[in-house]
Amino acid sequence: MTQVPHKPTVDGLEAKWSQRWETDGVYRFDRTATRDQVFSIDTPPPTVSGSLHMGHVFSYTHTDTIARYRRMAGDNVFYPMGWDDNGLPTERRVQNYFGVRCDPTLPYDDTFVPPPDGGDAKAVEARGEVAISRRNFIELCHVLTAEDEHAFEELWRQLGLSVDWSMAYATIDERCQRIAQRAFLENLERGEAYQIEAPSLWDVTFGTAVAQAELEDRERPGAYHRIAFRRTNSAGGQRSRTDPQGGHNGTVEIETTRPELLAACVALVAHPDDERYRPLFGTTVTTPLFGVEVPVVAHKLAEPDKGTGIAMICTFGDTTDVTWWRELELPVRAIVDRRGRVVTEPPSAITTPAGREAYERIAGQTMFSARAASVEMLRETGELTGEPRKITHAVKFFEKGDRPLEIVTSRQWYIRNGGRDAELRDALVDRGSQMTWHPAYMQSRYTNWIEGLSGDWLISRQRYFGVPIPLWYPLDDASEPVWDHPLVPDDGALPVDPSSDAPPGYDQSARGALGGFIGDHDVMDTWATSSLTPQIACGWSEDADLWERTYPMDMRPQGHDIIRTWLFSTAVRSHLAHDTAPWRHCALSGWILDPDRKKMSKSKGNVVTPTGLLDTYGADAVRYWAANGRPGTDTAFDEGQMKIGRRLAIKLLNAAKFALTLAGDAADSDGFRNDEPTSNALDAALLAGLADLVRTTTEAFEAFDYARALERIEQFFWQFTDNYIELVKGRAHGGQGAEAAKDAHRTLTVTLDTLLRLFAPFLPFVTEEIWSWWRDGSVHAASWPSPKDLTALASGDHSGALWVTAAVLSEVRRAKTEAKRSLRVPADHVAVTASAADIALLELTRNDLTDAGRIGELSLSAHGSAARPEVAVVLGDAD
RNA sequence: GGGCGCUUAGCUCAGUUGGCGAGAGCACCUCCCUUACAAGGAGGGGGUCGCAGGUUCGAGUCCUGCAGCGCCCACCA
Numbered sequence: 001m002t003q004v005p006h007k008p009t010v011d012g013l014e015a016k017w018s019q020r021w022e023t024d025g026v027y028r029f030d031r032t033a034t035r036d037q038v039f040s041i042d043t044p045p046p047t048v049s050g051s052l053h054m055g056h057v058f059s060y061t062h063t064d065t066i067a068r069y070r071r072m073a074g075d076n077v078f079y080p081m082g083w084d085d086n087g088l089p090t091e092r093r094v095q096n097y098f099g100v101r102c103d104p105t106l107p108y109d110d111t112f113v114p115p116p117d118g119g120d121a122k123a124v125e126a127r128g129e130v131a132i133s134r135r136n137f138i139e140l141c142h143v144l145t146a147e148d149e150h151a152f153e154e155l156w157r158q159l160g161l162s163v164d165w166s167m168a169y170a171t172i173d174e175r176c177q178r179i180a181q182r183a184f185l186e187n188l189e190r191g192e193a194y195q196i197e198a199p200s201l202w203d204v205t206f207g208t209a210v211a212q213a214e215l216e217d218r219e220r221p222g223a224y225h226r227i228a229f230r231r232t233n234s235a236g237g238q239r240s241r242t243d244p245q246g247g248h249n250g251t252v253e254i255e256t257t258r259p260e261l262l263a264a265c266v267a268l269v270a271h272p273d274d275e276r277y278r279p280l281f282g283t284t285v286t287t288p289l290f291g292v293e294v295p296v297v298a299h300k301l302a303e304p305d306k307g308t309g310i311a312m313i314c315t316f317g318d319t320t321d322v323t324w325w326r327e328l329e330l331p332v333r334a335i336v337d338r339r340g341r342v343v344t345e346p347p348s349a350i351t352t353p354a355g356r357e358a359y360e361r362i363a364g365q366t367m368f369s370a371r372a373a374s375v376e377m378l379r380e381t382g383e384l385t386g387e388p389r390k391i392t393h394a395v396k397f398f399e400k401g402d403r404p405l406e407i408v409t410s411r412q413w414y415i416r417n418g419g420r421d422a423e424l425r426d427a428l429v430d431r432g433s434q435m436t437w438h439p440a441y442m443q444s445r446y447t448n449w450i451e452g453l454s455g456d457w458l459i460s461r462q463r464y465f466g467v468p469i470p471l472w473y474p475l476d477d478a479s480e481p482v483w484d485h486p487l488v489p490d491d492g493a494l495p496v497d498p499s500s501d502a503p504p505g506y507d508q509s510a511r512g513a514l515g516g517f518i519g520d521h522d523v524m525d526t527w528a529t530s531s532l533t534p535q536i537a538c539g540w541s542e543d544a545d546l547w548e549r550t551y552p553m554d555m556r557p558q559g560h561d562i563i564r565t566w567l568f569s570t571a572v573r574s575h576l577a578h579d580t581a582p583w584r585h586c587a588l589s590g591w592i593l594d595p596d597r598k599k600m601s602k603s604k605g606n607v608v609t610p611t612g613l614l615d616t617y618g619a620d621a622v623r624y625w626a627a628n629g630r631p632g633t634d635t636a637f638d639e640g641q642m643k644i645g646r647r648l649a650i651k652l653l654n655a656a657k658f659a660l661t662l663a664g665d666a667a668d669s670d671g672f673r674n675d676e677p678t679s680n681a682l683d684a685a686l687l688a689g690l691a692d693l694v695r696t697t698t699e700a701f702e703a704f705d706y707a708r709a710l711e712r713i714e715q716f717f718w719q720f721t722d723n724y725i726e727l728v729k730g731r732a733h734g735g736q737g738a739e740a741a742k743d744a745h746r747t748l749t750v751t752l753d754t755l756l757r758l759f760a761p762f763l764p765f766v767t768e769e770i771w772s773w774w775r776d777g778s779v780h781a782a783s784w785p786s787p788k789d790l791t792a793l794a795s796g797d798h799s800g801a802l803w804v805t806a807a808v809l810s811e812v813r814r815a816k817t818e819a820k821r822s823l824r825v826p827a828d829h830v831a832v833t834a835s836a837a838d839i840a841l842l843e844l845t846r847n848d849l850t851d852a853g854r855i856g857e858l859s860l861s862a863h864g865s866a867a868r869p870e871v872a873v874v875l876g877d878a879d
Numbered sequence: 880g881g882g883c884g885c886u887u888a889g890c891u892c893a894g895u896u897g898g899c900g901a902g903a904g905c906a907c908c909u910c911c912c913u914u915a916c917a918a919g920g921a922g923g924g925g926g927u928c929g930c931a932g933g934u935u936c937g938a939g940u941c942c943u944g945c946a947g948c949g950c951c952c953a954c955c956a
Contacts, residue, residue, distance in 0.1 A: 658915035
């Protein structure tokens with residue numbers, strides 16, 4: 001029985017229905033479904049240490065519309081949600097909030113309780129940071145992230161994501177750690193993970209190595225310093241003249257932005273074809289200040305038109321230095337330590353008293369101070385030519401850091417990703433072609449990234465809140481670790497923390513002892529866990545049954561900015577472990593830009609919080625805004641769109657109320673299984689249009705183009721309310737007899753029913769509300785409409801009838817509006833001239849038309865094949 | 880330097896195999912309290928579809944070149 005409220009409202013629907021969906025298990029995954037019946041979604045777990053922002057709402061809504069469509073289309077949707085709480089952002093929060101510091105050398109303290117003054121910044125500052133073990137630190141991370149996750153889940157529910165909450169996971173939870181460690185150990189076993197000591201990019205603030213994928217360039221001011229090197233075999237005194245023209249007389253001039261690295265200089269390099277420097281190849285020069293003899297070498301990466309065309313190679317100033325050092329087999333003369341300071345002990349190559357003295361002045365200094373000191377010394381000795389020339393240049397930063405990266409040599413773990421192996425690289429590029437990209441052009445970002453890789457994936461981090469590298473190293477007779485023979489845990493023991501657990505066959509007392517062991521202190525990069533979300537979500541190595549039903553996954557939604565990190569690293573893991581692509585479809589979402597076209601981000605301070613908007617406009621309205629963002633396209637934040645979304649939701653409520661009232665008892669019947677098709681031209685035209693709409697939106701959804709689907713549905717809906725309902729009012733009220741009314745009632749019922757299903761993926765709350773007035777169950781469990789059912793309801797081809805009738809009605813309205821009269825004013829006489837075909841259709845709909853337009857006399861005449869009807873209107877007297 | 884994308888009304892954007900006068904929403908203007916909806920409804924004004932060529936009976940839609948904007952990447956001395 002239809003129960004329509006008198007004054008329907010969109011307010012309060014979120015709380016009402018999200019609760020009902022949960023208790024009814026509307027979105028629960030059906031574990032009995034086989035792989036071909038399942039649509040599995042690899043939701044990228046959002047980072048919980050920050051607040052949710054509109055970008056999240058935007059892209060997660062896109063995914064949800066697809067999920068809801070697939071569910072209605074008959075798939076069993078596997079739609080879990082995860083939280084990414086692993087990694088640096090959480091560490092920083094915990095550190096500040098509780099006032100603690102992680103010291104991985106400390107033993108676990110199982111009696112530890114969090115400082116009670118957590119959150120009280122002043123109290124924390126007064127007492128200073130407390131050092132705790134890694135395990136204790138991680139426990140605190142769990143405490144804090146659990147709260148964050150709760151808040152996130154609430155918001156997602158308010159937004160109406162049709163997630164199966166029973167399958168939530170967190171990347172630092174025990175199961176995820178176990179899977180991450182197991183996957184790593186398998187990589188190790190297959191030779192895909194390896195450890196080497198090599199120069200790598202290093203963040204001096206966080207004290208950790210970072211990976212290529214985590215770099216970003218930032219423009220920074222710098223200066224070229226022109227510095228003279230003395231040619232060793234040119235003899236002469238200690239202070240040879242410098243030659244402003246370029247130093248042919250006994251000196252060679254280079255330009256550098258990093259004069260503080262002079263002590264780390266191991267060679268000068270120029271292009272092999274550079275005539276100016278050819279005579280110097282094979283000779284040596286002496287470094288200024290430090291008096292170290294270094295060779296002049298040739299390499300094709302040296303660019304003749306950059307600086308003076310000859311550069312100094314330091315170990316290590318930038319990644320080019322690393323390439324030169326490796327390919328030219330130069331010695332190491334490192335002077336930068338892990339804190340970003342000059343090491344106190346000078347390189348052994350510096351032997352002269354003057355050199356040692358010069359080194360004294362930079363030892364222990366920060367790069368900044370060392371640079372100033374170096375420049376000063378070079379001025380004193382006259383080896384600085386002219387003044388430093390200011391420039392702006394790009395410098396590499398860790399994306400989360402705020403000091404330039406240095407390059408330091410350290411022992412690190414890597415996973416092969418094609419960066420040093422053409423065959424693997426090609427195979428991974430190929431995997432990209434096994435996935436369908438939405439939009440398609442995004443694939444080139446994936447391909448480009450792989451083709452530009454310069455090394456394998458560095459996965460070890462010298463941090464704490466992360467999944468530990470599950471290895472130990474035996475200590476030899478000299479108490480030196482035997483790096484080549486790591487000790488591996490038993491699978492049953494996973495996850496392990498090598499800093500507090502002992503390896504198989506050892507006792508805890510052997511830790512650090514002669515002939516004993518040490519644990520690996522490092523954790524894995526957060527991406528090393530995040531890249532396993534398909535394995536985590538689908539239960540790899542833990543739940544074979546679930547794995548069988550869900551992997552490889554159907555869809556991976558994510559932002560286009562993390563193709564190089566998340567998407568790519570996930571492809572790597574699946575390729576190595578399962579020899580498959582992780583997903584069939586990659587759906588990329590754009591960013592939310594503020595009105596100034598900047599990406600919204602916390603650091604820019606232009607973030608708008610979603611909660612307030614959800615409260616103001618309602619979830620359906622916010623979803624409407626999001627769903628209007630084209631796949632892959634950056635979209636401006638626009639509250640105006642939310643207002644329109646809210647209006648749409650309200651309009652839907654009112655139109656539904658009205659349609660159901662008009663339809664009366666007919667609404668209670670199915671509507672689809674009526675004996676005879678309608679013969680009314682207007683009804684048939686509407687139903688034909690509706691069938692077309694269903695076809696179009698189905699195609700759009702199959703191509704993951706939710707935005708296109710919404711656009712079409714909305715367009716049809718307004719046509720339905722503005723024209724069809726207006727035209728059919730009189731007939732539905734019985735103005736043309738009972739039989740004619742029945743057709744109208746059924747058409748109203750069927751159209752509303754269909755529109756609700758079509759709108760359901762976008763406006764889940766308001767559609768569910770209306771559905772509940774007159775239908776059983778949830779609209780979200782209802783089937784997606786079929787065009788066949790709709791065309792079966794209409795007899796004859798009258799598809800143009802609605803259009804031409806509405807066009808005439810519009811002309812009549814215009815006449816009234818332009819006469820500044822009310823639409824209630826009768827039109828005494830309306831004369832329409834149109835093509836024969838249109839006139840024939842108008843004859844069929846004339847009663848509806850005269851009702852809706854309050855037309856006294858309607859005369860129709862066919863004339864030629866005019867494209868659009870010409871309408872002459874004579875208005876009546878005042879009402 | 881390489882790759883990708885964008886450039887349509889004042890603003891935000893649709894326009895999918897090239898086809899009969901170029902669309903929507905917002906903003907602006909006019910009118911209407913019509914018994915579904917005044918946080919509404921009915922109408923209206925406004926665009927040489929970035930520029931220059933080309934293919935075609937016909938191009939916003941295809942091709943070439945150019946320009947501007949944005950993003951990604953690059954070994955940035």
